Amino acid sequence: MSTLSKPPTLVASDLDRTLIYSAAALQLPMPDADAPRLLCVEVYENRPLSYLTETAAGLLDQLSRTTVFVPTTTRTREQYGRIHLPGPAPRFAICANGGHLLVDGVSDRDWAAQVAGRLDDECASLAEVRAHLLSAADPAWLLKERIAEDLFAYLVVDRALLPEGWVKELALWAGSRGWSVSLQGRKIYAVPQPLTKSAAVREVARRTGAELTLAAGDSLLDADMLLAADRAWRPGHGELADTGWSAPHVDALQETGVAAGEEILRRLGLAAAQTLA
Numbered sequence: 001m002s003t004l005s006k007p008p009t010l011v012a013s014d015l016d017r018t019l020i021y022s023a024a025a026l027q028l029p030m031p032d033a034d035a036p037r038l039l040c041v042e043v044y045e046n047r048p049l050s051y052l053t054e055t056a057a058g059l060l061d062q063l064s065r066t067t068v069f070v071p072t073t074t075r076t077r078e079q080y081g082r083i084h085l086p087g088p089a090p091r092f093a094i095c096a097n098g099g100h101l102l103v104d105g106v107s108d109r110d111w112a113a114q115v116a117g118r119l120d121d122e123c124a125s126l127a128e129v130r131a132h133l134l135s136a137a138d139p140a141w142l143l144k145e146r147i148a149e150d151l152f153a154y155l156v157v158d159r160a161l162l163p164e165g166w167v168k169e170l171a172l173w174a175g176s177r178g179w180s181v182s183l184q185g186r187k188i189y190a191v192p193q194p195l196t197k198s199a200a201v202r203e204v205a206r207r208t209g210a211e212l213t214l215a216a217g218d219s220l221l222d223a224d225m226l227l228a229a230d231r232a233w234r235p236g237h238g239e240l241a242d243t244g245w246s247a248p249h250v251d252a253l254q255e256t257g258v259a260a261g262e263e264i265l266r267r268l269g270l271a272a273a274q275t276l277a
């Protein structure tokens with residue numbers, strides 16, 4: 001009768017533009033009177049920043065009570081700390097694109113050391129990549145340059161002024177040095193290839209004994225995690241949708257914007273319930 005002996009289902013999901021949405025990313029095409037009620041889950045510099053629908057909030061609450069729900073984000077720990085998701089606080093969370101594995105809110109030192117070792121061995125240094133970014137970017141469209149957790153770099157750019165082909169050229173340069181490039185909204189990320197969400201998710205699966213992993217994400221930095229999962233979902237918007245990226249076990253949803261976040265949570269919940277039955 002008891003389901004306690006069953007291995008848990010692990011649900012690893014990206015946050016930004018997968019589960020939570022800034023005002024600019026919401027996409028609310030319906031008449032205002034029909035728009036869904038929204039819950040703000042992040043405040044930044046005293047202003048509301050990220051939302052999900054109230055229905056999505058209920059679905060996420062339910063999901064995090066029945067599975068090992070693991071927020072899996074490229075955000076730094078500090079940026080993640082601003083988000084207050086509905087439901088019980090997740091036991092595990094993955095930040096810095098897999099560079100930090102939070103266990104009850106505290107970064108696991110063994111994991112961070114293991115990641116640092118791999119980066120030293122397998123790819124060009126952050127200093128070299130940063131120097132290239134700064135010399136290649138044009139102040140005309142470069143708004144900010146940031147280092148995240150001493151692990152990777154990102155630029156905030158004016159997309160309207162960003163020359164076509166610049167990101168592609170950067171990706172070629174970076175690829176030959178063991179780094180990946182991802183364009184998400186106004187941000188261009190340069191991330192070491194061994195720094196992956198999937199590696200950290202695998203570590204959580206090992207620690208929890210989970211045998212089934214469900215995943216969701218919208219960007220190139222989520223692709224490895226979606227591929228490594230048993231089943232996965234991506235929204236109808238974003239870098240993966242724009243490039244036509246697909247895989248047999250990854251469902252491409254039609255929905256875009258905050259409605260996609262709600263639908264992803266619905267699908268995750270249904271798939272998780274099937275495994276409990």
Ligand SMILES: [Mg+2]
Pocket residue numbers: 014015016017018217218219
């Ligand atoms: Mg995302």
